[in-house]
Amino acid sequence: MDQPLSFESDLAALLPRLRRFAHALSRNSADADDLTQATAERALRNRAQWEPGTRLDSWLYRIMRNLWIDTVRARGRRDKVEAPAELAERLGEDSAIEASIDLKRVMAAMQRLPEEQREVVSLILVEGFGYREAAELLELPIGTVSSRLVRGRTALLAMVGEQ
């Protein structure tokens, strides 16, 4: 059997995938990279909470998803008192990765999905998790995941299908 890799190198190997998930959740690349960084930092701080032998990727995705939900909630509260920083949004989208116009378009469409549909679409259609894996990760009944996925992908197709 291979020597087990260190937690850090396993995390480093998974980070590009987490960054892809962050892009599927976020409104722009800058937010996605902030989210990826916050996830890596929380994972390193809380490494003792990960049970060896369980899937590290699911554990990391769950951390990212929870951080994202916290952010969305905090933003919701803040945006009620402060005008949405549209300028920040526009200027945030300046990384090379978003040079892809199609990525911008798809990210914008994903943003229009309700949060609970977007995370299911991201995990299953972008990240390739199975229904059961996604349900466990989100701590939801599989039927809920399945019905959110139907609604999310149907709405997404309606938004981007004609482009």
Add this chain to the structure above:
Amino acid sequence: MTTDEKFFAWLDGELSESESAAMERKVAADPALACLADEHRALKARLGRVFDPIAEAPLPQHLQAALREPEAEVVDFGAAQRRRAARFSWSVPQWSAIAATLAVGILVGTMVPQRSTSPVAIEGGHVYAAAALDQALSAELASAPGKGDVRIGITFRDQSGAICRSFSQSAASGLACRDSKGWQVRGLFAAPEGQGGTYRMAAGMDPNLATLVNLTMDGEAFDAAQEKAAKARGWR
């Protein structure tokens, strides 16, 4: 499971063999369902095309650093976002003031404003391009770079209609806008440590300068023909 859910579960390979075979027959017999299956397969493929390159791209440096220095700093994600939002929502006058501060810092630090070769001069409390910088801003086209040290980046109009041009030199890059007295320097940013001499606009605009340009620009940057025409009109 509703019929819809079953259809999509089939599409995602989530059904048992016998259920899957039954759905396959159903779809084969129904052109509308077959068409829907194709559309959703195409959607999934498109999601892969746009998002997969991110998982294949090298991590940006700050993310690599987050792994290397886990103990260094605890970053609050929300706070980082608020800082960024605050930074980008500064108004243009605030930016001008900051840019002016920076410009003065650089003037005092690395330039000698009294000499005739200094790239900037102070007139009526404002910083103007002088000597080689003034010449380059007035004469050079980004589409046809000259041999001098100054490189012109992009040319555009600001919200008041004045023509502005970004430039870079060995030690600094900045933005200057045309007024009746000449090229007023709106911002000047020192090249990052260790990049002096090799720093070039083409290698990527200084992020502070990029932000200033974004805040100043009205409409689009000039293309080569518009730049040429603007020069012919004396940058008015």
